[in-house]
Amino acid sequence: MDHSTINTIKNFKVADHFIRYVQIDTQSDASSATFPSTSKQLNLSKLLVEELLAIGIKDAQLDENGYVYGTIPSNTDKNVPVICFCSHVDTSPDCSGQDVKPVIHHNYQGQDLVLPDDNSVVIRYNEHKDLAEQIGNDIITASGTTLLGADDKAGVAEIMEAARLLIANPQIKHGDIKILFTPDEEIGRGVDFVNLKHLGAQFAYTMDGEKAGTIEDETFSADAAKVTIHGVSVHPGFAKNKMQSAIKIAAKIIETLPADRLSPESTSGKQGFVHPTNVSGTVEKATIDFIVRDHLTSNLQQHEAELEKIVQEVVSQYPGCTYTFDTKEQYRNMKEILDQYPQIMEIGLEAIGRAGMKAEKRSIRGGTDGSRLSFMGLPCPNVFAGGHAFHGKMEWVSIQDMEKAVKTILHIAALWEEKSN
Secondary structure: OOHHHHOOOOOOOHHHHHHHHHOOOOEOOOOOOOOOOOOOHHHHHHHHHHHHHHHOOOOOEEOOOOOEEEEEOOOOOOOOOOEEEEEEOOEOOOOOOOOOOOEEEOOOOOOOEEOOOOOOOEEOOOOOHHHHHHOOOOEEEOOOOOOOOHHHHHHHHHHHHHHHHHHHOOOOOOOOEEEEEEOOHHHOOOOOOOOHHHHOOOEEEEEEEOOOOEEEEEOOEEEEEEEEEEOEOOOHHHOOOOOEOHHHHHHHHHHHOOOOOOOHHHOOOOOOEEEEEEEEEOOOEEEEEEEEEEOOHHHHHHHHHHHHHHHHHHHOOOOOOEEEEEEEEEEOOOHHHHOOOHHHHHHHHHHHHHOOOOOEEEEOOOOOHHHHHHHOOOOOOEEEOOOEOOOOOOOEEEHHHHHHHHHHHHHHHHHHHHOOO
8 A cells, every 4th residue: 555545544433532532531640659640541541452452453461550562563574663653541630531521513614612511611713723724624622621631542542543544454564563552641750660672662653742744853851849948837826026937938939930931921932931830838848849841951950040049039038947959850852862863753754744734843842751762762753643722621633633643653654664675
């Protein structure tokens, strides 16, 4: 089957997969000490193994850490690098993923989408610029009370459908193709226990991007910072000139952060930021969790130094109080690795073009499993999955864009075989 024939495939089942998967609650939990962080993620992972076995992927399995592995065996005599397609099963803790009710808006014509279970939730045409490219398409949303789960169940559905089509169409020549579904990506633990030796892939693609036609080879580099403030606790009835509340000190630190720069609200493009994500505590002790982000890894230390200076200056106003400042590496910009393997991106861009789209290389103001996988020895850019407005009630995806993603996977698989000896 040549590349033009791939584009003639019809009767996609990707929407059926997607609608089935989003109704399974797989929200991860950053406060959990277990792995996966929530056992309910395994409900989807077990189903995926059953479906992979049913389409003929004989080695499909769920391991003890909640990872799903599978292999689509090579059907060519060529020596083709082993590639992997990867997506995550969990949804964001930022918005409920329980009892998701997917709604299909057929033949979209540019109208605002009022979600049925909460009419105050409106996906407005003039606020979601990518809706302009969806005229005539079929858009899936949630019902207004939950997120949808396109991040990243769209990617999961696309990989599952591509696997089904590759098994059903042996005329599409390809090498060994590995499938990997991970838990806990949304809380930064997605590849903590992945077994890359067992996976056995040389290169990979996460299907976890946004707009159709895009592929991302650059992410933030990311650290976490934790500030712990030790205050002075005194009975409030006798606290005059004695109490020094760690809670109020934490609030002052946050209030002192620059508002016109170095924050998510005031930055774009390649600009980095420092962002408080959680505050907790008592009068005696309070903690602030921060994420620190920049596309240049070397800038992280600078941002952290500025943050600690703010903490130091605020705490110094309270004699008797102390603080600790701890940082932890989370992930690094995958471009540092991917630039060493240009063929991965070249094939990704060409596959998108062959699937009938104008390919666009982008940077992510965030990270994916591919960020850490790249530094673990599995170079891994991020391909579009088609979802938009992630982590909230206005999340949406079009069926046609998911179908384009499936075609892109098929073209990537075929191109690696075509360009091998």
